[in-house]
Amino acid sequence: MATTYRTCPASGLQFEAQAEKLMKWNAVAAVLWLLVGGITAIGVIMTRWPAFKLLPPDQFYLILTAHGIDMLLCWIIFFEMAVLYFASSTLLRCRLATPMLGWVQFWLMVVGSIMTNVAIFQGESSVMFTSYVPMQAAPHFYLGLILFAVGALIGCFIFLGTLAVAKKDKTYTGSIPMVTFGALTATIIAIFTILTGAGILVPTFFWSVGLIKEIDPQLYRMVWWGLGHSSQQINVAAHVSIWYLIPAIVIGAKPLSEKVSRGAFLLYILFLQLASAHHLLSDPGMSAEWKVLNTSYFMYFAVMASMIHGFTVPGAVEAAMRRKGFTNGTFEWLRKAPWGNPAFAGMFISLVSFGFLGGISGVVLGTEQINMLMHNTFYVPGHFHTTVVTGTTLAFMAVTYLLVPTLFKREMIHPKLCQIQPYLFGIAMSITGLVMMGAGTLGVSRRHWDMAFQGAPFTYEWPGAAMLMMGMTGFFGVVTIIGGGLWIYLVVGSLLWGKKLDGGQYVDKPTPIPAATPAASASHHGSDHVAVPGTVVLALTLFVAFVLYYYVNWKYLSEVWLLS
Amino acid sequence: MAENDDDVPFMQKLLDSYYVLTVIGVLSPTILYTLWGIVDIMNTPLAK
Numbered sequence: 001m002a003t004t005y006r007t008c009p010a011s012g013l014q015f016e017a018q019a020e021k022l023m024k025w026n027a028v029a030a031v032l033w034l035l036v037g038g039i040t041a042i043g044v045i046m047t048r049w050p051a052f053k054l055l056p057p058d059q060f061y062l063i064l065t066a067h068g069i070d071m072l073l074c075w076i077i078f079f080e081m082a083v084l085y086f087a088s089s090t091l092l093r094c095r096l097a098t099p100m101l102g103w104v105q106f107w108l109m110v111v112g113s114i115m116t117n118v119a120i121f122q123g124e125s126s127v128m129f130t131s132y133v134p135m136q137a138a139p140h141f142y143l144g145l146i147l148f149a150v151g152a153l154i155g156c157f158i159f160l161g162t163l164a165v166a167k168k169d170k171t172y173t174g175s176i177p178m179v180t181f182g183a184l185t186a187t188i189i190a191i192f193t194i195l196t197g198a199g200i201l202v203p204t205f206f207w208s209v210g211l212i213k214e215i216d217p218q219l220y221r222m223v224w225w226g227l228g229h230s231s232q233q234i235n236v237a238a239h240v241s242i243w244y245l246i247p248a249i250v251i252g253a254k255p256l257s258e259k260v261s262r263g264a265f266l267l268y269i270l271f272l273q274l275a276s277a278h279h280l281l282s283d284p285g286m287s288a289e290w291k292v293l294n295t296s297y298f299m300y301f302a303v304m305a306s307m308i309h310g311f312t313v314p315g316a317v318e319a320a321m322r323r324k325g326f327t328n329g330t331f332e333w334l335r336k337a338p339w340g341n342p343a344f345a346g347m348f349i350s351l352v353s354f355g356f357l358g359g360i361s362g363v364v365l366g367t368e369q370i371n372m373l374m375h376n377t378f379y380v381p382g383h384f385h386t387t388v389v390t391g392t393t394l395a396f397m398a399v400t401y402l403l404v405p406t407l408f409k410r411e412m413i414h415p416k417l418c419q420i421q422p423y424l425f426g427i428a429m430s431i432t433g434l435v436m437m438g439a440g441t442l443g444v445s446r447r448h449w450d451m452a453f454q455g456a457p458f459t460y461e462w463p464g465a466a467m468l469m470m471g472m473t474g475f476f477g478v479v480t481i482i483g484g485g486l487w488i489y490l491v492v493g494s495l496l497w498g499k500k501l502d503g504g505q506y507v508d509k510p511t512p513i514p515a516a517t518p519a520a521s522a523s524h525h526g527s528d529h530v531a532v533p534g535t536v537v538l539a540l541t542l543f544v545a546f547v548l549y550y551y552v553n554w555k556y557l558s559e560v561w562l563l564s
Numbered sequence: 565m566a567e568n569d570d571d572v573p574f575m576q577k578l579l580d581s582y583y584v585l586t587v588i589g590v591l592s593p594t595i596l597y598t599l600w601g602i603v604d605i606m607n608t609p610l611a612k
Contacts, residue, residue: 163582175580184582188589195590196598218608222601226593262579269585273593277601287604294597 003095006504007511008406011249013522014510015407018099019089023082023407025106027400030078031491033113034393037070038484045481049474050451050467057449061126064447066117068129072388073148073231074113079396080186080238081105081155086403087183087241088162091522093510094171097161105154112148115140128447130228133204133215142205146198153194156187171510178255178262179248179522182241185265190234192273197227218285229276232388236306237268239350239395243313246347246395248522249402250338253320256312256532264312267305274298278366282375295366303363310355311539314348319530330534346398346422350391353430358387360546361437370553373560378470379440381447386433389480394426397487404491410498418490425483432476439469441556 004017015023043063046054055063089096096102118140119125125137163184166172176184200223206212244261247253255261277294280286321333338344361383365371374380401418404410412418444451444466451470453460578584 160582160586175576176582181579184585185589188586191586192590192593196594199598216605218605219602222605223598226598230593259575263575266579266585269589270592274597276593276597285605285608286601290600290604298596 002508003099004506004508005093005510006506008409009502009504011402011406013090013406014093016089016095016510017506018102019085019096020407022096022099022102022106023085023090026078026082026085027403027407029106029110029113030075030082030396031488033070033074033078034484035488036117037067037075038481038488040064040067040070041477041481041484043067045474045477047449048451048470049477050470052474053450055449058123058126060449061128062120062123065126065128066120069116069120069145070113071393072129073145076235076388076392076396077148077152077231078109078113080190080234081109081152083238083241083396084155084159084183084187085162086407087180088159088166091177091180092162092166092171093512094162094166094169095510097158097165101154102158105151105158108151108154109148112144112146112151115144115147117144119144130224131204132224133207133217133220136208139205139208142201142208146201146205149194149197149201152190156190156194159183159187169510175258175262177522178258179241179245181262181265182237182244185268186234186237186241188269189230189237189273193227193230193234196223196230200224200227218283221283222280222286225276225279226273229279230273232384232392233268233272233275235388235392236272237265239354239392240265240306240309240313242395242399243309243347243351244316245522246343246398246402247313247317247320250341250344251317251320251324253316256315256319256529260308261312264305264308267301270301271298272302272305275302275362275366278371281368281371291368296368299366300363303359303366306355306359307539307542310351310359310542311535313351314538315532315535317348318532318535322530322532330537334534340419341401342418342422343398343401345419346394346401346426349422349426349430350394350398353386353394353426353433354391355542356545357430357433357437358383358391360542360549362387363546364550364553370550370557373553373557374437374440376446377440378444378446378473379437382433382436382438382440385429385436390426390429390433393484394422394429397425398422400487400491404494404498405501408495408498409501409503410494411501412490412494413498414490414493417486421483421486421490425480425487428476428479428483432473432480435469435472435476439466439473442466442469444470 005014007014040063043055043060044067046052047060085096085102119138120141122138125141127135127137127141131137131141163176175181200220203212204215204220207215244255274294277286277291278299281291281295317337318333321337326333326336337348361379365374365380365383401412404412440446442463442465451462
């Protein structure tokens with residue numbers, strides 16, 4: 001199929017025409033679902049805020065279902081499709097494999113996501129994101145999810161096909177770039193996730209239309225979490241790739257060691273999906289061996305991989321800044337980093353919040369003994385809001401500040417507001433996640449409409465700290481929603497009213513990467529062997545925080561579980 | 565890039581073989597998480 005290519009004059013990134021259209025359409029669909037997810041977040045947060053309790057139970061569970069599906073699947077997977085097209089076609093400077101199938105991917109996901117949302121808002125499918133059987137949703141709830149998943153699977157195979165095209169056309173030499181390798185990791189995890197999802201959602205769909213008599217609840221839970229948690233591991237691999245991409249483009253950073261970083265991605269490929277088991281640590285049907293090996297042993301390989309990325313990304317920033325001459329003291333590189341650049345600021349806040357809050361709490365949840373302290377409490381959404389929201393969503397928001405000018409050829413409107421947005425959203429969400437975890441540690445339930453359990457035969461007097469933290473969850477949750485709404489306004493406003501930028505000439509053949517452009521850094525190979533003492537101090541700080549928090553939880557366990 | 569395939573270290577060959585990575589990335593959790601999990605559930609005794 002004949003196609004054209006354009007090279008962005010500012011960034012040097014090259015966009016093949018079909019891939020460019022697919023990136024734009026998938027990104028726009030993602031933002032629209034983020035808008036729906038953000039509106040539903042208002043209903044969720046204003047109901048869990050004890051002072052307001054906005055919605056009655058039936059509406060709350062409906063809205064909570066929509067919020068989970070639209071945020072955890074629709075917004076993120078649409079955006080990831082755009083990332084896959086970018087990481088393959090753009091970074092490898094080649095044509096997209098089977099672009100017609102790309103449109104099949106897009107429309108299947110559009111139809112599937114709308115179908116599932118229609119089922120939810122009709123009111124017969126308030127089964128929440130987890131949709132545990134024997135709760136039954138309307139058949140089109142499951143069918144929509146299946147169509148959405150098939151679309152995403154097609155996107156994964158187009159990514160792999162595009163790698164083959166690039167290899168055949170020799171558009172790169174040696175190994176694929178690091179960012180593309182991270183996207184490959186996300187793709188592999190996605191393939192497992194989607195196949196697992198099909199393994200449980202297809203029979204559940206047949207059950208909903210009466211063709212299958214029953215679905216075993218324990219089997220459903222186990223297989224479903226292979227979909228539910230692994231889908232969030234796709235996000236981890238995708239946002240870690242973006243962590244490498246943004247400093248490469250903004251300051252020309254290179255990984256400290258490509259070998260080590262790629263080795264960490266390999267650990268993700270082998271072990272990250274096994275963390276799904278931590279959702280079943282209190283389930284009676286699973287053996288101790290299955291639980292312990294999958295979480296407390298294999299999961300730690302994936303945790304080690306995250307710690308490697310958490311060290312090498314700021315290390316790469318430090319090395320690049322030191323090369324630019326910011327060598328005074330331990331932290332001049334950090335003080336003089338481009339904090340006014342919303343892409344960089346968003347990336348760094350995402351990294352810190354994911355590491356300190358999402359990462360540490362994830363390890364705690366993955367340890368069988370201390371998991372019992374907060375299993376199925378408000379701690380769990382606290383944990384995944386610091387991984388999926390401050391980790392993934394903020395990283396996606398950050399990279400959008402780079403993509404709007406180069407992909408959509410529009411200048412961002414309100415530069416000052418753009419600078420503020422990542423701080424507003426990232427800090428507010430981090431605080432929200434922290435107090436959610438605090439409330440969960442005190443026993444507040446994961447998603448019950450009414451923490452007071454009014455009308456129950458036994459009453460429970462919550463400590464004042466639990467009420468305070470639920471109030472703080474409400475307040476900072478609203479601030480987070482404002483931060484997210486601001487990002488949507490800035491992005492949509494820029495697409496509609498932003499100053500048009502020169503997109504570059506269209507040619508009928510791919511061109512080599514122009515030297516000394518951001519694209520050259522993003523498509524680079526090689527490592528930056530510079531001493532990074534500041535990053536070592538940051539990493540040690542993380543270790544100390546981790547050890548202290550781990551110790552506190554074991555101490556807490558010893559107090560609630562009295563043995564004599 | 566190494567001129568001869570034999571000069572490329574094993575780990576780099578593995579990391580460059582994205583179809584092999586895809587196979588092991590799907591097989592590893594399928595065996596350790598899903599299949600083992602199914603075996604565990606199948607072996608759970610029924611309540612009497």
